[in-house]
Amino acid sequence: MDTADTDSTNTPRPDARKGGPATRHSRTASMADVARLAGVSSQTVSRVSNGYEGVNEKTRRQVLAAMKELGYRPNSAARALKRGEFRTIGVITFNLSTTGNMRTLEAIATSAAQEGYAVTLLPVAVPTQDEVRGAFSRLGELAVDAVIVIMEVHLLDVATLSLPPHVQVVVADSDAGDRYTVVDTDQAGGARAAVRHLLDLGHRTVWHLAGPEESFAAQRRADAWSAxxxxxxxxxxxxxxxxxxxxxxxxxxxxxxxxxxxxxxFAANDQMALGLLRALRERGRVIPDDVSVIGFDNIPEAGSYMPPLTTVHQDFAEVGRLCVEGVLRRMRHDEAEHGTTLVPTRLVVRDSTAPPPAGE
Incomplete structure (x- = not known):
C-alpha cells in the first residue's frame, strides 16, 4: 500500500488539487504535495526524483508535470547524504590570472560537467601555507567528493593538511611526490625540444628567460634547458x-x-616572450634575423605575435580531463596508489626562429 511522507512538524499539507497554498508557491512544495497532485505515492515521487528505473513512462510524466506545476525542487543535499556522494569536485588554486591555470580550470569544469559533476572553486588569495591550510580546512565544511589542486609543490608539503574522510585528491601541474596522484605537462620534454630546435638551427647556445623561482613548472623548464x-x-x-x-x-x-x-x-612562457619581442625590437634587434625567440604554452594569440611565435604547445584540455578522470576513478574504485601522468607537448614552429646571423 502506498504511503505519503509527512513533514517534520506533522503539520497537515494543504491539498494541491483544491488550490491550496502549494499551487500558489506561497511556501515550498513538498514531496507529499507532488504525490497528491500526481495521484501517486511519495515513494514513487522519490524514485522519479532520483532517476531510478522501474517507473512506467506515463507515471513518470505525471510526476514530472506535477513537479513543474508546483515548482517542486528535490532536496539535493538530502539525496547526496542518502547516496553518500555530492557529485561535486572542489578545485583549490591561486593566481587565476595565468593562462595555464585558467585554461586548466576551464577544462576541469567542462570535463566535470560532462560527467554530471559540479565544480566548487576555492581560490587562494595569497600563496602561503596558512592560506592553503585554510582552503583545505574549508573543504570540511563543503559538500565535495574530491579535490583537484592546481598549486605549487612547496605549498602542498605541509604535514598538517587534512581532508574530510574519503575525499580523493589529484594535483595538476605540480610535484607532490608520493603523497598524491599528479597530472602534469611534460615540462622537461617541451623545454628540451625548444633548445634542440634552436641548436639545430645553428645557434652556439640558447639564453633562457625563466619563470619565478617558486614555480615548479618554471624550475623544470629551466633544469631541462640547462641539461x-x-x-x-x-x-x-x-x-x-x-x-x-x-x-x-x-x-x-x-x-x-x-x-x-x-x-x-627560450622564454618559459608566451606572455614573457611577448614582452621580450617588444624589447628586442625597441633596441633595434630584428627577429629572427638577429635574435630567435621561442616560447612555451602556445596560447591562442601566439600565432598573431609579430612575428608569429615559435612555441611549445601544452594540452591544457587534456590535463583538465585527466584530472577529472583521475579523481572519479579514485572515487569509484577507492584507489590508493599514487603516481604521475605526463601529458606530451609538441613544438609549433613559426616565424620567430631562424639560423643565427652570418659569422656567429
Whole structure:
C-alpha cells in the first residue's frame, strides 16, 4: 500500500488539487504535495526524483508535470547524504590570472560537467601555507567528493593538511611526490625540444628567460634547458628571470638586447616572450634575423605575435580531463596508489626562429 511522507512538524499539507497554498508557491512544495497532485505515492515521487528505473513512462510524466506545476525542487543535499556522494569536485588554486591555470580550470569544469559533476572553486588569495591550510580546512565544511589542486609543490608539503574522510585528491601541474596522484605537462620534454630546435638551427647556445623561482613548472623548464645545453657541450648562459607577465619579459628583454652574443632566447612562457619581442625590437634587434625567440604554452594569440611565435604547445584540455578522470576513478574504485601522468607537448614552429646571423 502506498504511503505519503509527512513533514517534520506533522503539520497537515494543504491539498494541491483544491488550490491550496502549494499551487500558489506561497511556501515550498513538498514531496507529499507532488504525490497528491500526481495521484501517486511519495515513494514513487522519490524514485522519479532520483532517476531510478522501474517507473512506467506515463507515471513518470505525471510526476514530472506535477513537479513543474508546483515548482517542486528535490532536496539535493538530502539525496547526496542518502547516496553518500555530492557529485561535486572542489578545485583549490591561486593566481587565476595565468593562462595555464585558467585554461586548466576551464577544462576541469567542462570535463566535470560532462560527467554530471559540479565544480566548487576555492581560490587562494595569497600563496602561503596558512592560506592553503585554510582552503583545505574549508573543504570540511563543503559538500565535495574530491579535490583537484592546481598549486605549487612547496605549498602542498605541509604535514598538517587534512581532508574530510574519503575525499580523493589529484594535483595538476605540480610535484607532490608520493603523497598524491599528479597530472602534469611534460615540462622537461617541451623545454628540451625548444633548445634542440634552436641548436639545430645553428645557434652556439640558447639564453633562457625563466619563470619565478617558486614555480615548479618554471624550475623544470629551466633544469631541462640547462641539461640540454650541457649534454650538447654548449655554454650555459646566466638565467634571466621574470614572473610570467609580459612586463617582466620586457624588462628582461632590455638587458638581453644589450648583449651581442645573445642570438637565441627560450622564454618559459608566451606572455614573457611577448614582452621580450617588444624589447628586442625597441633596441633595434630584428627577429629572427638577429635574435630567435621561442616560447612555451602556445596560447591562442601566439600565432598573431609579430612575428608569429615559435612555441611549445601544452594540452591544457587534456590535463583538465585527466584530472577529472583521475579523481572519479579514485572515487569509484577507492584507489590508493599514487603516481604521475605526463601529458606530451609538441613544438609549433613559426616565424620567430631562424639560423643565427652570418659569422656567429
Amino acid at each position: 640540454e645545453l650541457t649534454e650538447a657541450g654548449r655554454p650555459v648562459p646566466p638565467v634571466a628571470r621574470g614572473d610570467w607577465s609580459a612586463e617582466s619579459g620586457y624588462r628582461a628583454g632590455l638587458r638581453l638586447a644589450a648583449r651581442d652574443d645573445c642570438t637565441a632566447v
